[in-house]
Amino acid sequence: MELLKRQEDWKITYTHALGEVASWFFVQIRDNAKIFGRRCGDTGRVLVPPRAFSDQTLEPTTEWVEVGPGGKIETFTIVYEPFNNLPEPPYAFGYVLLDGADTALGGYFRGVDLADPAAAAEKLKIGTRVVTKFADKDKRKGDMLDFWFELA
Template sequence: MSEYKKPLPKPDPITAPFWESVKAHAMKIQRCNDTGKFFFYPRGLSPFTLSDNVSWEPVSGRGVVHAFTIVYQNRDPAFAEEVPYVVAIVELEEGARLMSTLVDVEPDPEHVRIGMPVEVVYDDVTEEITLPHFRPVRAD
């Protein structure tokens, strides 16, 4: 396996449960129990109430494309040879949004559309780190 050259996240004590959950291929994100609303990225308190009353909850890993771009040029050598590729904001079924890469789709504005249903695919990029990518949900 060739060396992974793209930027890797370095979990911190607050965000570690998220990175551990994707490493286990079972994504969890936080919910504010005062409001019942999910949020992302992980925080040490609720961004809605500043309360500590938050918990880690499993999520479906399904959502829709909320916004996207197709990257045709990236001066970062780690990504330069991969263009074109799709970066999207995914809105999870639970309501929170996150950034990710769309895979298994033509990097073409005719093929990617806002509102398109997507599901998480776990990409074990190193022994320590798994990245959540997303792919279109197949009709079958």
């Protein structure tokens, strides 16, 4: 017998409140091209991205600490498959421990030729020093795509 299928394409738009901690973080990126973390008053650890509280101690964080722009690669991968609303592959992304931070920040790596995966992976080797770069001021929107990492 004839078997039917039904295709549905939902378009729901979500408008998420970022809260004051993430808002301040992204405003600093947008307006001043600087990255900040939050210090846990209990342990002194600097959490990046910033958190209002430490999920280890459940104590509120107490102060803003500027981190980076230098750092080292904690881990990376190179993506060869396309995603919706993301750059055309291939591209590299991963996590960087910025100078002064105790947790690593996710972001894209740029400026490395990804045509040969093994050669690219060697350049992005874990532990390699990188520096945070920012889009031009008039292009920055206050989001995670305002900055990326390049080999130092």
